[in-house]
Amino acid sequence: MEKRTTRTRGCPIVEVEWWDAATDSRWKDGYDVDPGHCAATGYLATQTKKKLVLVTTFGESGQTCARFVIPKDWVSKMRRVGTSRWVEWRGGRPRKRE
DSSP, rough: OOOOOOOOOTTOHHHEEEEEEEOOOOOSSSSSOOOEEEEEEEEEEEOSSSSEEEEEOTTSSEEEEEEEEEEEGEEEEEEOOOOOEEEEEEEOOOOOOO
């Protein structure tokens, strides 16, 4: 079988927590709505002073899917996660490579 690779190199896996905008369309007294606190994990594909972009899927051709753009001002925490070690996968539970 031909070995295929994707282009995830250089993109660390991160977990991001942020405060998100919220809407509420229910009838109620008052007008106060709390923002949502969210979390996501993905490849940190790019970041600028204003935003970061998480990607969950890379294709063989370098295309990406499931991109998530988060304004940096909304981010409350970000940490690097994951491991550089691959595990063998033959169905069932993953086993560590020897």
